[in-house]
Amino acid sequence: MSDSTRAKVLELCGLWRRGSKRIAFSSGAFDILHAGHVSYLEQAKKLADKLVVAINSDASVRRLKGWPRPIIPEQQRLQLVRSLRFVDAAYLFDEENNKENILALKPDIYIKAADYSPQKLGSAKFLPLGAKVVIIRLQTEKNAKKTHEQKISSSAIIDKILVSSLRQGHLPLCEAEKEMQFLPTVFLDRDGVINKEIDYLHKAEDLVIYPEVFPALQKLRDLGFQFIIITNQPGIGLGYFTKEDFFRLNLAIFKQLQEHGIHMARVYYCPHTLAESCQCRKPGSLLFKRAFNEAGALRAKSVFIGDRTSDIEAAKRAGIKSILVKTGKAGKDGAFKVLPDVTCNTLLEAVPWIENEVL
Ligand SMILES: [Zn+2]
Numbered sequence: 001m002s003d004s005t006r007a008k009v010l011e012l013c014g015l016w017r018r019g020s021k022r023i024a025f026s027s028g029a030f031d032i033l034h035a036g037h038v039s040y041l042e043q044a045k046k047l048a049d050k051l052v053v054a055i056n057s058d059a060s061v062r063r064l065k066g067w068p069r070p071i072i073p074e075q076q077r078l079q080l081v082r083s084l085r086f087v088d089a090a091y092l093f094d095e096e097n098n099k100e101n102i103l104a105l106k107p108d109i110y111i112k113a114a115d116y117s118p119q120k121l122g123s124a125k126f127l128p129l130g131a132k133v134v135i136i137r138l139q140t141e142k143n144a145k146k147t148h149e150q151k152i153s154s155s156a157i158i159d160k161i162l163v164s165s166l167r168q169g170h171l172p173l174c175e176a177e178k179e180m181q182f183l184p185t186v187f188l189d190r191d192g193v194i195n196k197e198i199d200y201l202h203k204a205e206d207l208v209i210y211p212e213v214f215p216a217l218q219k220l221r222d223l224g225f226q227f228i229i230i231t232n233q234p235g236i237g238l239g240y241f242t243k244e245d246f247f248r249l250n251l252a253i254f255k256q257l258q259e260h261g262i263h264m265a266r267v268y269y270c271p272h273t274l275a276e277s278c279q280c281r282k283p284g285s286l287l288f289k290r291a292f293n294e295a296g297a298l299r300a301k302s303v304f305i306g307d308r309t310s311d312i313e314a315a316k317r318a319g320i321k322s323i324l325v326k327t328g329k330a331g332k333d334g335a336f337k338v339l340p341d342v343t344c345n346t347l348l349e350a351v352p353w354i355e356n357e358v359l
Contacts, residue, residue, distance in 0.1 A: 004078055009052055009089045010104055016050050024048035024134075025107035027098055029056045031070040032154045033080045043136050044111045045086035053081055053090040054101045060094050067258035071158060098123035109134055163247045183226045184301035184359060186217075187288070187320070190231040190267075192307035192328015193347065194253065202241035204252035210327060212348040214260040219351045221262060223359060228295055229267040230287050230304070230314070236271035243271065266295045283310045283336065288318035303358045305350060309336040321358060323350045 013023055024047050030037055045051040055078050061070040070077070074092050082090045093101055099122075102110065106128045114137035124133045191197045196208040217227060229250075235241050246269065254264055268287040270280040279286040288304075291297045304315035307328030313336040315322035324331045324340035325347055331340075341357070344350040 004082065004089075004091045006054075006091050006093060006101070006104060009091050012089055013050075013052065013105055021049035022108045023050045023052060023105070024109040024111055025052045025054070025098075025101065025105055026111040027054040027056070027093070027101060028113070029061045029065065029070060029154070030077050030081050031061060031065075031072050032157055033072075033077070034152055034154065034157060036152045037081075038084065040113060040136055041081075041084055041086045044134075045088075047111065047134055048109050050088040051086055052105060052107065053087050054093045054098070055081055055090055057092045057094045060096055064096055065155075067255055068158070068162070071154075099126050102126040107131060111136055113137075159248075159251065162251055163244065182296045182298040184224055185228055185265075185291070185295075185297035185303075186220055186225045186354065186358075187228050187230050187291070187297070187302060187304040187315075189282075189304070189306040189308070189311050189328075190229050190253075193305055193325055194229070197307070197328040200235040200238075200240045202235065202245040202249055204249055207249060207252050207256075209253065209256055210347065212346045214257075214262065216346070216348040216351050217257065217262045218260060220354065223355055225354075226265045226295075226297070227262070228265050228291050228297060229269075230282065230291070231267070231269045232282050232310075233269050233271055234273045234281075237273035237276060246271075266291065282306075283313035283317055285314060285318040288314070288320070301358055303341075303354055305347065307331065308333045309338055312336065312340045313338045315340075323353065325350065 016023060024044055026041070026044050028037070041051065041053065055074065056064065058070055058074045078090055078092055081087055095101070102123050103126050108131050110124055110127055110131065110133045112133070112135055114135055127133070188194055191201060194209060194213050195201070196210065198206055201207070220227070233246055236243055236246060250267055257264055268290060270278060270282065270287065272278040272281055274281070278284070292299055299320060302320045303323060304311060304318070304320055305323045305325060306312060306315070307325050307330060309331055310333070312322045312324055316338060322340045324343045326343065326345045327347070331343070342350070342353050344353065
């Protein structure tokens with residue numbers, strides 16, 4: 001087995017060429033190695049004498065795929081791919097396309113997976129004369145068509161894990177459980193505060209996050225606040241959408257926030273309808289109590305931001321300060337006769353007040 005830098009692999013290629021070996025080249029992130037990758041590389045190897053695989057560095061995976069990728073660090077991804085018997089050499093590379101790899105290696109065959117369109121193969125023009133491009137369809141995709149199962153891909157596997165951890169009420173991919181620290185906490189209602197309110201919103205394509213949410217939460221993060229969502233989702237109890245739909249929509253929100261360096265610590269939700277008279281539905285304070293006990297929310301330095309009078313009433317019952325924002329319902333629901341500590345047009349406008357009055 002070769003060593004694992006491009007320069008070392010180039011030396012190996014020189015040796016192979018002197019022995020008239022044909023060299024195939026492919027690349028990828030190989031983040032969470034799965035059966036689809038294995039059959040892809042197995043087919044790739046059949047096309048030449050030697051198979052060289054370039055693996056995207058952690059930095060390039062982050063640039064190409066965004067949060068939460070990569071899941072597996074680069075050295076481990078390299079180790080896994082190198083250990084496959086079809087792979088003759090592998091190394092890490094930091095570019096976002098294969099131009100440098102192809103110019104250096106001059107492979108006889110350049111192999112890409114079927115989900116790459118020919119237009120995306122921009123690097124192919126750097127291939128030496130006579131070299132060819134081969135597109136390999138992932139075997140698992142063919143199988144998926146027959147069985148109507150979800151296609152096997154790292155992204156699908158990762159989303160499955162994320163959704164199942166959300167089911168437990170945890171945000172996925174937090175650092176390993178730390179000893180609970182009590183932190184100043186900004187509690188946020190979701191619909192009408194973070195994202196544009198749409199009745200029974202549950203599809204990621206309908207999600208619109210208010211643009212001012214990003215700079216507001218960045219500033220609050222820098223002040224040392226953690227963020228927890230507390231949301232009523234009666235659409236679940238009414239059967240308009242499923243918990244799974246709710247988790248997937250949250251995931252879409254987390255991904256956008258994370259792209260701005262904002263981490264949502266937890267989401268607490270009430271899935272019940274008004275008729276079920278539960279304790280968790282706001283203005284009930286049960287979800288806040290759970291956050292104080294489980295999520296290290298420091299009650300004395302917490303605030304709840306909402307767009308309905310039920311949010312303000314909930315904050316009162318939980319014993320924390322409240323801010324009414326004029327987005328979403330803008331407090332015009334008229335359900336409770338209660339006044340917030342302050343009213344702000346937007347979340348961003350609330351930041352100076354929070355800094356002065358909550359911390
Ligand atoms: Zn409830």
